[in-house]
Amino acid sequence: MERLNxxxxxxxFTTDKGAKLFAIPDNADNLLLALGESRRGATxxxxxxxxxxxxxxxxxxxxxxxxxxxxxxxxxxxTDIVKAKWVKNPD
Numbered sequence: 001m002e003r004l005n006x007x008x009x010x011x012x013f014t015t016d017k018g019a020k021l022f023a024i025p026d027n028a029d030n031l032l033l034a035l036g037e038s039r040r041g042a043t044x045x046x047x048x049x050x051x052x053x054x055x056x057x058x059x060x061x062x063x064x065x066x067x068x069x070x071x072x073x074x075x076x077x078x079t080d081i082v083k084a085k086w087v088k089n090p091d
Contacts, residue, residue, distance in 0.1 A: 009042075048082055058090040 002010045013019040021027055028044040035042060062084035 052087060062086060 002012075004010055011022075013022065022031070022044075023046065032042050032044070066081055066084050
């Protein structure tokens with residue numbers, strides 16, 4: 001854990017397993033409870049990263065087909081993708 005200038009705490013995990021366990025709301029709440037009185041106003045924020053997916057079929061509709069693409073073509077959970085859009089119009 002690292003103390004930030006705004007008096008926040010930044011926690012980073014060394015493994016995906018640790019990050020996934022912390023992503024479970026009950027686990028995050030337990031950490032906040034363990035901080036005791038010093039946790040006043042504390043919240044948990046997940047980091048969002050922009051990524052580019054190559055070789056996506058042009059029939060893909062970012063507003064409707066996310067679930068299908070995630071389930072069929074990746075190891076991501078449906079909730080792992082926040083938003084999808086074309087970088088360049090396929091037309």
